[in-house]
Structures are given as structure tokens and as C-alpha cells.
Amino acid sequence: MHLIIQRRKGVGGELIARLTSEYNFASYHPNLLDEWDYEKNLKPPSHYTPSSGQSVWWICKVCQHNWQAKIDNRIKPRGCPNCAGKKPHSDGHNSLATLKPKLVLDWYDNRSPEEFQIGSHYRARWKCHKCEHVWRSPIAKRAQLDRACLSCTGQQAHSSGRDSVAVTHPELVKEWNDTKDPMKFLAGSHTRISWKCSTCSHEWLQSIGVRTRPTGCPYCSGPGGTIPRVVHSDGHNSMRNTNDENARLMTREFHPTLNGKFTPDNLTPGTSKKLWWKCSQDCDYIAGSKCENVWRNAGSHRWNRGQACPVHYGGGLHSDGRNSLQKLLPELIQEWDFEKNENLTPDSVTISSGKYAYWICNSCGNKWQAIIASRSKGHGCSACKKKAQRELFEIVKQLFPNSECQFDYNHPDMRFSETNARMELDIWIPEFSIAFEYQGFQHYESVPFWGGDEAFEKRRMRDLEKQEACSKNGICLLQVDNSWDRGANSIKHLLCEHGFEI
Incomplete structure (x- = not known):
């Protein structure tokens, strides 16, 4: 290649290429010469540089389409626009005007329908030959999808505005607060428009179709027409701004x-x-x-x-479980029956829960069901308590062989003031008006396992109320605490202290 490059002084370093006999389009792109239109082009291909911007004529070797294109566009490469579906054939056999002559009746564009194929995406201007509606639509939609006039089919307001929402619902135009033209929309349009209430000045977005129904300002038309359903556009009734x-x-x-x-x-x-x-x-x-x-x-x-x-x-469980049974009374978990409780777990319930749970006594192995709250308040294994009471009952019967002795007696004349429930006497000897109460250590001190301070105070008040009731009814109430040695002599001694000789 003989390319001579010279730098011209005073032109900012511009490079000037001088052609030699070998640097031309014909030499560099011989594959395109069979599409060169030698009749319409006055100069031969060897006259032009390979990257020339000159527009020349071409003839497609496949379809014989004749078109103009710049030389530098052809070498990119770009082929026949007819074969590519971009332009109709030069003889017009596949143009819009030829294939869809009825559409030409609606053609209202500056360009010719002979310039386009039926698959073109060009948004042409149309004017309905029936109703004279003017609109724009891609050629392909009309030619290939058979889309008719948008006004005749009720998809668009007539270009004259004669059926627009501004004409059919003039009262809505008073609250129109949008840059869009109401003359261009039908009353049933789904387009969301900005509105401004003429009564309260609330601004909101809503589709035109919804507004043409009997629905007004969402602020003014709350339930019963009194309570606003939405926040006013000025925010005065928002949660943050409500003075309550x-x-x-x-x-x-x-x-x-x-x-x-x-x-x-x-x-x-x-x-x-x-x-x-x-x-x-x-x-x-x-x-x-x-x-x-x-x-x-x-x-x-x-x-x-x-x-x-x-x-x-509401006594609910905290989201982090801090007030769960597991966190507050972990000692109770030792008696939790995980097998029977299945999906009920100590970390999913509170200490005040009213749910029933299954328990296994650590001392005697007894299995029973009890409300979680009752266990939190100190109610333990009934079998363990009854065992000690039974031993005491057998000793009392030995000491009073000729007298009636009753176990777990509910006195008919003594009731708790809070619940009106009958007061229970563990052992009752009606002949001598003697009652025995077996008291666990939770009756003498606050124990977390038995409900802590609150439960202890309630037990203390109930014990005091029972003592006062027994005294009022002439009953000698003898309390046997959990430190009892399980012997008859200690019971005899207790009776002697209260004036009973055995």
C-alpha cells in the first residue's frame, strides 16, 4: 500500500490522506461490487475511498431491490433494507400502500405510505375516514394487528374532544388538578389523574374511571361521612399530627x-x-x-x-422471651413433661399463662396436669402434699380412736371473702372441734418456685383469714409444719400445748 501522509502546517495537526491508485473502494471491498448499480452511479467504485461518506446506488443480488446508501455504511456491514424488513422493495410490491390499500384511506402523515412495510414501528399519523378522529399509532399495529380507529372502538377520546370527560362530566373538571388535558380522555379511562377537592382542598391521585362513579374526595367521604379514611394532603390528620x-x-x-x-x-x-x-x-x-x-x-x-x-x-409473651416461664422460673422446667406437652414449650408461655400443661414431680414421679399460672403461684405436686397429710391423718386417728376423723373437709360455714369458696380443713374432728393443717415451707417464707413475694403474701392472707374464721366458729386450728418428724409424740405434744390431754 502506498499511502503518503503529510502534516499541513497551521491546521492544528490535521492529517491529510492522499490517494494512490491502490487505495480505493473497489480494491478494498471487491465482495460488494456485484451490488454496485453501474447505471445510476455516474462514477465507478474505484473513484471512491473505502470509507467514503458518499451516498450511491445499490442493487440487491438477492431480491433486486434498488436503494441508496452511503459507502461507509455498507462496509460496516449493512445489507439490503428490503431483505432486513426495514423498507419496502423499490418496485413497491410489499409496501403498505400495496398490501393494505384500505389503510391508506386513513393515512394522514407527511411521509408516503409507499415508504413503509406493514411491519414498520413508525408512529404514523392517521385520520379516520368515518369519524375524522386524528391519532398516532405504529404502522405494524394497524396493518398486522388490524387495529381500527381508537375513537370508533372507544379506546380514545375523539381528537375534537366531543366525547371527552371534559364534555361528558364537566363537574369533574372543576377538581381537575393535572397537567394532562381533560379533552383527551374518555370518562372510563384508567389513567390516574391528580385531583383537588373543591370543598376541603385535599389533593389525591385517582383514575378518571373511578371518579366518574359516585366516589368523591376520599377525605370528605369517610365511613358515615364523618371519619376521614385517608391522610389529607396537608397532613393535618396524620397519625403524627393528630393531637390525641x-x-x-x-x-x-x-x-x-x-x-x-x-x-x-x-x-x-x-x-x-x-x-x-x-x-x-x-x-x-x-x-x-x-x-x-x-x-x-x-x-x-x-x-x-x-x-x-x-x-x-394482657400478660402476653415478650417478643424476645424475657418474661417466659423458662426465663423467670427455670426451676419449674425440671418438672416440665416435654413428651406430653409436645409443641407447648417453656419458652413459648408466660408465668401467668392460663394454659394447662403436664408436669412430672421430681420427688415422687407423680404425673399430673395443672394450669401454668397456678404452678407459678406455688401450687406443687398434690400427691406429695397428700402423702404427708395422709401420714398425719393416720396418726390423728390412732390418737382419737373413738372419734370421727374427716380428711379434706370443706366447712359449710366458713368461706374465703375473695372467692366465696369453702375453706378446706386438712383434718377435722367435729366431736372436739379440732382441725389440723399441714403447712409446707412456702407458707412461712417467700420462695421463687412457689410464686415469689406476691404468691407468699396471698397465702399468708388466706391462712390468716382461715385462722380468724376458725376462731370465730370455736374451732381449734393446729398447724403442723413441714419440719414435723412424722411421729405421734410430736402431735401429742402439740395437742397438750392447746389443752387437750391424750
Whole structure:
């Protein structure tokens, strides 16, 4: 190749290429010469450089289509536009005008229908020959999918606006708050438009079709026409801006990450949506810390009914399990019957739960069912308690062989003031008005296993009430504590202390 390159001074370093006899289109691209139109092109292919921008004529060797294209476009390479489906054949046999002559009746574009194939995506301008509606649509949609006039088929408002929402529903135009032209939309359109209430100035988005039904401003038309269903566009009735104690608490406890797109700013406090909350109150179980229980509840339940954290006001299980039976009374877990309780686990219930659970006594192996709350309050194995009572009962019968002795006697005239339940006497000798009570150590001190301080105080008050009732009814109540040596002599001594000679 003989390419001579010279640098011309004063032209900013521009490179000028001088042609030699070998540097031309014919020499570099002989494969394209059989599509060169020698009749229409006045100069031969050897006259042009390989990258020339000159537009010349070509004849497709496959379909004989005749077209113009720049030389540098052909070497990229780009072939026949007719074969590629981009332009109709030069003889017009596959043009829109030839294949779809009826569509030409609606043609209203500056370009000719003879320039396009029926599969073209060009958005041509059309004018219906029946109703004179003017619109734009891709040629392929009309030619291949047989799409008719959009106005005649009810898909678009007439270009004159005669059937638009502005004409059919002029009252809606008063609240139209959008840049879109109401003259271009039908009353049933699904297009979402911005509206502004003429009564309360609330702004909202809604489809035209929905507005043409009897639905007005969503703020003004709340349930019963009194309670707004949505947040006003100025935000004055949002959860955050509602001047109400419950609403302020809800805003503080609105979970910052679990509610997705919802915030205290785009919801009313009375929303029916179930939302996530995070308790802001002090923890009842860990001193100096916040509760931070996470739970789900409808906004309306919190606002209208005042429902707050279920841990504080419903005895619910904390989301981190801090108030579970397993955490607060781990000693009870030793008697938990995991096999019979199946899916009920100590970490899934609270100490105040009203559910029944199965238990296995560590001392005697007795298996029984009891409410979890009752066990938390100190009620233990009934078999163990009855065993000690039975031993005491047998000794009392030996000491009073000629008298009637009753076991677990419910006195008809003595009742607890709180529950009105009959008071039970472990052993009752009606002839002498003597009663025996076997008292475990939980009756004398606070024990976590038996419910702690609260349960101990309740037991103490019940024991005191029973003592006063016995005294009032002339009954000598003798208390035998759990340190009893299981012998008859200690019982004789107890009777002698109270004036009974055996």
C-alpha cells in the first residue's frame, strides 16, 4: 500500500490522506461490487475511498431491490433494507400502500405510505375516514394487528374532544388538578389523574374511571361521612399530627423498619391496617431498661380501643422471651413433661399463662396436669402434699380412736371473702372441734418456685383469714409444719400445748 501522509502546517495537526491508485473502494471491498448499480452511479467504485461518506446506488443480488446508501455504511456491514424488513422493495410490491390499500384511506402523515412495510414501528399519523378522529399509532399495529380507529372502538377520546370527560362530566373538571388535558380522555379511562377537592382542598391521585362513579374526595367521604379514611394532603390528620394521647403514643411506638412504605405521616391513627409496634415503656422484668416488645396490631384497635403493649396489659409473651416461664422460673422446667406437652414449650408461655400443661414431680414421679399460672403461684405436686397429710391423718386417728376423723373437709360455714369458696380443713374432728393443717415451707417464707413475694403474701392472707374464721366458729386450728418428724409424740405434744390431754 502506498499511502503518503503529510502534516499541513497551521491546521492544528490535521492529517491529510492522499490517494494512490491502490487505495480505493473497489480494491478494498471487491465482495460488494456485484451490488454496485453501474447505471445510476455516474462514477465507478474505484473513484471512491473505502470509507467514503458518499451516498450511491445499490442493487440487491438477492431480491433486486434498488436503494441508496452511503459507502461507509455498507462496509460496516449493512445489507439490503428490503431483505432486513426495514423498507419496502423499490418496485413497491410489499409496501403498505400495496398490501393494505384500505389503510391508506386513513393515512394522514407527511411521509408516503409507499415508504413503509406493514411491519414498520413508525408512529404514523392517521385520520379516520368515518369519524375524522386524528391519532398516532405504529404502522405494524394497524396493518398486522388490524387495529381500527381508537375513537370508533372507544379506546380514545375523539381528537375534537366531543366525547371527552371534559364534555361528558364537566363537574369533574372543576377538581381537575393535572397537567394532562381533560379533552383527551374518555370518562372510563384508567389513567390516574391528580385531583383537588373543591370543598376541603385535599389533593389525591385517582383514575378518571373511578371518579366518574359516585366516589368523591376520599377525605370528605369517610365511613358515615364523618371519619376521614385517608391522610389529607396537608397532613393535618396524620397519625403524627393528630393531637390525641393515643395517637402520640402510637407515633412513638411505630416500628421504624418493619412497616415498609407506611409511616406515621401517611396513615391516620384510625387505620385498619395491621402494623408493627415497638413498646416504649419501662420493662417490668429488667430494671433500668425499656420493654421494646415488638407486636402487631391494627391502628384502629390501638386508637379507638386504647390497646397497648400486650406484655404490659394482657400478660402476653415478650417478643424476645424475657418474661417466659423458662426465663423467670427455670426451676419449674425440671418438672416440665416435654413428651406430653409436645409443641407447648417453656419458652413459648408466660408465668401467668392460663394454659394447662403436664408436669412430672421430681420427688415422687407423680404425673399430673395443672394450669401454668397456678404452678407459678406455688401450687406443687398434690400427691406429695397428700402423702404427708395422709401420714398425719393416720396418726390423728390412732390418737382419737373413738372419734370421727374427716380428711379434706370443706366447712359449710366458713368461706374465703375473695372467692366465696369453702375453706378446706386438712383434718377435722367435729366431736372436739379440732382441725389440723399441714403447712409446707412456702407458707412461712417467700420462695421463687412457689410464686415469689406476691404468691407468699396471698397465702399468708388466706391462712390468716382461715385462722380468724376458725376462731370465730370455736374451732381449734393446729398447724403442723413441714419440719414435723412424722411421729405421734410430736402431735401429742402439740395437742397438750392447746389443752387437750391424750
